Amino acid sequence: MAEKVLMKGNEAFAEAVIRGGVRFYFGYPITPQSEIPEFMSRELPKRGGKFLQAESELGAVNMAYGCGAAGGNAFISSSSPGIALMQEGMSFLCSAEVPLTILNASRGGPGIGSIQPGQADYFQVTRGGGNGDYRIPVFAPASIQEAIDILYDAPALADEWRNPVMILVDGLMGQMMEPVVLPEPKTPVTSADIPKLKPWAISGSEKGQRSVVKSLRLQPEVLEQHVEKLFEKYNRMEQELQKVECDSIEDAEVVFVAFGTMARLAREAMEILQSQGIKAGLIRPISLWPFPYYAFDALTDKTKVVISTELSMGQMIQDVQLGVKGRFPVKLIHRTGGMLPTSIEIVDKTKKILEEVR
Amino acid sequence: MATNKLFFAGSGGQGVLTMGQMVTYAAMYADMNATWLPSYGPEMRGGTANCTVVISTDKPVSCPLIYEADNVVVMNLPSLVKFESLVKPGGNLFINSTLIDQKATRDDINVYYVDAGGIALKLGNARTANVVMLGAVVEVSKVVPVEMIYKIMEKTFSGRKAHLLDINKQAFHAWKPE
Numbered sequence: 001m002a003e004k005v006l007m008k009g010n011e012a013f014a015e016a017v018i019r020g021g022v023r024f025y026f027g028y029p030i031t032p033q034s035e036i037p038e039f040m041s042r043e044l045p046k047r048g049g050k051f052l053q054a055e056s057e058l059g060a061v062n063m064a065y066g067c068g069a070a071g072g073n074a075f076i077s078s079s080s081p082g083i084a085l086m087q088e089g090m091s092f093l094c095s096a097e098v099p100l101t102i103l104n105a106s107r108g109g110p111g112i113g114s115i116q117p118g119q120a121d122y123f124q125v126t127r128g129g130g131n132g133d134y135r136i137p138v139f140a141p142a143s144i145q146e147a148i149d150i151l152y153d154a155p156a157l158a159d160e161w162r163n164p165v166m167i168l169v170d171g172l173m174g175q176m177m178e179p180v181v182l183p184e185p186k187t188p189v190t191s192a193d194i195p196k197l198k199p200w201a202i203s204g205s206e207k208g209q210r211s212v213v214k215s216l217r218l219q220p221e222v223l224e225q226h227v228e229k230l231f232e233k234y235n236r237m238e239q240e241l242q243k244v245e246c247d248s249i250e251d252a253e254v255v256f257v258a259f260g261t262m263a264r265l266a267r268e269a270m271e272i273l274q275s276q277g278i279k280a281g282l283i284r285p286i287s288l289w290p291f292p293y294y295a296f297d298a299l300t301d302k303t304k305v306v307i308s309t310e311l312s313m314g315q316m317i318q319d320v321q322l323g324v325k326g327r328f329p330v331k332l333i334h335r336t337g338g339m340l341p342t343s344i345e346i347v348d349k350t351k352k353i354l355e356e357v358r
Numbered sequence: 359m360a361t362n363k364l365f366f367a368g369s370g371g372q373g374v375l376t377m378g379q380m381v382t383y384a385a386m387y388a389d390m391n392a393t394w395l396p397s398y399g400p401e402m403r404g405g406t407a408n409c410t411v412v413i414s415t416d417k418p419v420s421c422p423l424i425y426e427a428d429n430v431v432v433m434n435l436p437s438l439v440k441f442e443s444l445v446k447p448g449g450n451l452f453i454n455s456t457l458i459d460q461k462a463t464r465d466d467i468n469v470y471y472v473d474a475g476g477i478a479l480k481l482g483n484a485r486t487a488n489v490v491m492l493g494a495v496v497e498v499s500k501v502v503p504v505e506m507i508y509k510i511m512e513k514t515f516s517g518r519k520a521h522l523l524d525i526n527k528q529a530f531h532a533w534k535p536e
Contacts, residue, residue, distance in 0.1 A: 175396055178392070
């Protein structure tokens with residue numbers, strides 16, 4: 001196994017996508033992820049790649065659209081309000097079936113908000129933001145190593161599905177350091193490989209083959225057919241891309257549901273409750289879309305309550321309710337605006353909730 | 359020790375983030391699990407700097423955020439005022455007595471007054487004050503093996519900085535418990 005290194009989240013994220021084959025970065029700085037464009041501006045040129053600071057987030061996503069349409073492996077990153085600007089482009093990329101790896105270091109909102117960790121972009125990233133019927137797989141790692149593993153695979157996943165793929169982190173993960181093992185760099189795709197690997201791409205074929213990458217379909221019959229085709233793909237994604245980690249849920253009286261940074265707080269709260277003799281468990285969705293609804297089927301009659309634990313006013317809780325299907329009460333423990341609870345705060349609130357439902 | 363939570367606080371430039379990183383590196387070299395989390399945000403500009411280190415010997419670190427700490431280091435007075443309450447009962451509080459002339463107010467914790475700046479000055483390099491303090495923390499808490507602190511020092515102070523290795527090793531062992 002490769003040697004462990006201590007890496008700061010933002011630099012680890014950037015290194016992981018480069019090792020995963022990305023050679024093109026388009027971005028516009030925004031806290032708390034500006035170390036990613038900084039790292040890319042330094043490292044990509046050394047590895048035969050291109051870094052370009054766009055004039056805006058809208059510029060960045062559309063440059064990535066063009067790059068991806070030509071067959072390049074592109075990466076963009078931003079934070080909540082910047083992602084909002086990029087979502088217009090994401091809808092276009094989905095319609096045109098152009099791959100792209102996207103990182104969102106989400107922060108407190110709404111508006112320009114704060115730079116501290118937030119999860120109030122759950123609706124934004126799982127329900128669209130851009131226009132039209134489209135879907136983007138969203139993965140929310142809870143450790144730097146997990147983020148590395150997901151980001152390393154993301155460019156290939158985006159290529160495989162011909163669709164953007166998003167990784168959702170926050171500023172806390174971006175600033176945190178953890179020991180990690182970096183995977184072996186993949187051989188990047190060259191211009192010569194593209195016509196073979198991506199026959200759909202606008203690669204400048206000499207044999208008169210015509211590739212068309214577009215999102216405009218003025219005839220409604222044609223557009224409907226196209227969207228139906230996209231949804232055959234999204235339906236397969238729903239089957240194949242669900243990812244979840246479950247801990248101690250079989251006999252749990254109380255089950256937390258949490259992702260990302262909040263999952264680490266919820267895990268400690270779970271351990272504290274367990275040490276006090278209260279049976280607690282954790283469902284940690286790693287894919288937010290497709291949401292792992294099936295994980296809730298494993299809950300038994302011993303469960304008294306399911307608690308959605310979020311850094312928002314309660315957004316994922318709607319998916320939790322869909323997963324629970326009315327079998328148990330669903331409650332919310334939350335902070336927002338960039339505030340984080342302590343694990344003790346979660347424990348205390350959980351005990352109050354347990355008194356109510358017992 | 360299953361989990362040990364450490365917290366380092368002071369003002370920018372006192373090396374509090376570095377202290378935390380050295381402990382984290384040492385933990386990693388010793389095959390332990392660890393997280394290092396700096397404070398970040400507007401309060402970093404001109405105010406206090408701090409970082410949290412969580413070390414776990416038997417499983418991945420559950421949570422990089424803390425509500426109490428086994429070991430708290432305060433390098434300036436505002437940090438003492440703000441973070442004395444963070445020490446868990448029976449835990450250790452390390453006070454940089456060079457700059458802090460106040461005493462701790464709690465009697466349910468172990469308090470160590472470390473003249474980090476004075477000791478560093480006597481050694482001939484005032485900038486090693488944070489390493490003097492780190493030495494005290496590792497000596498008292500035994501949270502990471504000393505050899506692993508050496509290992510990160512040897513990696514850090516190499517090449518152009520190689521001449522700083524000896525003074526840092528001296529500084530690391532300069533504080534003695536009373």
